[in-house]
Every structure is written in structure tokens, then in C-alpha cells.
Amino acid sequence: MRFLKLILFQLKLYVKNSYFVNLVLIETTMMLLYEYLSKYISQDYTGLEWLVAGIMGTWASCTTSAGALGYQRFQGTLMYLLNTAIPREEVLLATLSPAALYGLVAFPLAGIESLILRMPLKYVDWQLLLGIILFWLASVVLSYFISLFFLLIRNAMQYEQLVLLPILLLSGMLAVPSSIENVIRPFQLLSPLSLPIRTIYHQSISTSWICSYILIIIFFFVLAILLTNYVVQKAFKEGRLNIF
Numbered sequence: 457m458r459f460l461k462l463i464l465f466q467l468k469l470y471v472k473n474s475y476f477v478n479l480v481l482i483e484t485t486m487m488l489l490y491e492y493l494s495k496y497i498s499q500d501y502t503g504l505e506w507l508v509a510g511i512m513g514t515w516a517s518c519t520t521s522a523g524a525l526g527y528q529r530f531q532g533t534l535m536y537l538l539n540t541a542i543p544r545e546e547v548l549l550a551t552l553s554p555a556a557l558y559g560l561v562a563f564p565l566a567g568i569e570s571l572i573l574r575m576p577l578k579y580v581d582w583q584l585l586l587g588i589i590l591f592w593l594a595s596v597v598l599s600y601f602i603s604l605f606f607l608l609i610r611n612a613m614q615y616e617q618l619v620l621l622p623i624l625l626l627s628g629m630l631a632v633p634s635s636i637e638n639v640i641r642p643f644q645l646l647s648p649l650s651l652p653i654r655t656i657y658h659q660s661i662s663t664s665w666i667c668s669y670i671l672i673i674i675f676f677f678v679l680a681i682l683l684t685n686y687v688v689q690k691a692f693k694e695g696r697l698n699i700f
Contacts, residue, residue, distance in 0.1 A: 458542075462550035463557075466524075470554040473527060476520055477558075484513030484562040488569050503578025506563075506570040507656055511591065511629055513562025515649070518595040520555045525606050538688050545684050549596070552603055556596045563588060579658050587655030590669070594648035597673055598623070601680040604687045608694075628653050648672045 470476055491505035528534040528551065537547050570577055624630075627649035632640055644650040651669035654661055 459546055459550060462542075462546070463553050466551050467554035467557060469527075470524065470558060476517070476524075476555070479520060480513045480517045480559055480562050481565065483516040484509050484565050485569060487512040488566050488573075492573050492575060501575050503576040504657060505575055506566040506577055507579065507584075508629060509566035509569075510563035511653060511656065512624070513566065514556075514559035514591065515595060515624055517559030517562070518556050518599045519602070524551055524555055525603055535692070539692075544688050545681055548603060548684065549600060552599045553596060556592055556599060559595070560588065560592060579656070583658060584656060587652050587657075590655060591649065591652035594652055594669070594673060597677050597680070598648060601676045604680060604683055607687055607691045623647060623649065628657075646672065648676065 488505060488509035491508060495501055495505075525534060528537060537551065538544050540547070567577055567580075626640060626643045627647040628644050629649075645664065645668045648669055651661065651665045654665060
């Protein structure tokens with residue numbers, strides 16, 4: 457109950473910031489418009505365009521872990537949040553979860569915009585819902601892990617795009633040339649986002665994808681838990697949680 461109250465409180469603060477709100481709207485809309493215009497002449501829409509835009513918007517919101525922590529640092533509250541009787545792991549998860557929760561708005565937004573543009577909607581079923589849940593879970597774990605490095609960097613927001621695009625491209629969000637498909641395949645197996653994306657796209661899923669997803673999620677989560685106290689103590693010691 458306490459954890460849910462923390463998330464709700466942080467979510468209220470999160471949606472009051474125009475940067476976080478507009479980021480999802482802009483990223484989702486721009487990706488959908490790109491898909492729309494790239495096939496406007498041929499009109500050979502596959503019905504997956506809105507799913508690509510939804511994934512892009514959700515992940516863009518999740519990578520604002522740097523922005524969420526930077527916002528708390530700017531307010532001067534970050535050091536106090538991490539220096540309470542509440543476990544630091546719980547505080548970080550509650551602070552970062554609103555980004556992943558709000559990012560889910562990208563899917564219905566992309567669907568509505570697709571209907572406005574008269575683009576087909578494909579795969580609106582239970583498997584899509586399962587894929588979105590798996591994608592959300594993987595995004596929360598990755599955001600938590602990445603945020604530990606952002607704690608040590610005051611200008612972490614400048615590096616968000618360096619995290620956003622490579623992970624998505626290596627996770628199979630966009631089609632890759634067949635000539636390099638075998639080269640990228642091992643990297644896709646190491647990404648926790650690959651299985652959710654394949655589930656959302658209704659692609660074939662083997663046992664290796666499922667096992668890889670479970671193992672990678674557990675690995676990143678356990679590693680993040682083990683590193684939390686060390687990173688926070690280092691940040692306190694070096695004064696990296698202050699505004700300046």
C-alpha cells in the first residue's frame with residue numbers, strides 16, 4: 457500500500473511537467489507520421505505502423521529516468537528521498553515507475569491517430585495486451601538499472617537519446633536488412649525488449665526467446681538491487697545529488 461501511494465504521488469508530479477507529457481505525445485505522433493508518409497504513395501500499410509509508434513512512445517517515456525531523477529535533483533528533494541527510512545530500492549522504483557505507466561498512453565494515442573489517418577489497425581487482441589505488459593515490465597527494470605548511472609551524472613538528460621535509440625534498434629522494433637540479420641540476432645537475445653516486441657508484432661517465438669527474457673530480466677533486476685546502495689552512497693560521498 458505504501459509503495460502504491462508513493463507511485464501515485466510521483467505520478468501526479470510527473471504529469472504536471474510539460475516536458476514529460478509532451479515527450480510521449482511528440483515521439484508517438486512523429487513516428488506514426490513517419491510511417492504514414494513513407495508509405496503514402498504506395499498505400500501498402502501493414503497495420504503494424506501504430507504498434508511501432510506505440511513502442512517508440514512508451515520507450516521514450518521510460519528513458520526519462522534521467523529526467524525524472526534530474527527533476528527531483530532540480531527541486532532539491534533527491535537527496536532527501538534517498539536518505540529516509542524507506543528502502544532506497546523502493547524509492548527509486550516509485551520515482552521511475554510513473555514514466556513507464558504514463559508511457560502506456562502511447563498505444564491508444566497511436567491507435568486513435570491511425571484511425572484519423574485511415575490507416576489499418578492490426579493485432580488488437582489479448583496477445584497485444586500480453587506483449588504490452590511484458591514490454592512495460594522490461595522497461596521498468598531497464599529504467600531502474602540505467603537510472604543508477606544517471607545518479608552519478610548531473611547532466612544525464614543529455615544522454616537519454618544515446619540510450620533510447622540503440623536499445624530499440626537492437627531489439628527488433630524496426631526491420632533490418634537480411635544481410636545483417638544473423639549478426640544482430642545475438643544482441644536481440646540479450647535485450648529484454650526483444651520478446652515483448654516480437655509478442656506485440658505477433659512474430660514467431662521459440663523457447664530460447666522466452667528463456668532469454670526471463671534470465672535477462674532477473675539478471676538486470678538483481679544486479680540493480682545489488683548496486684543500489686553502493687551507487688547511492690557514492691553519489692552522497694561525491695556530492696552528486698545536489699543541484700549544483
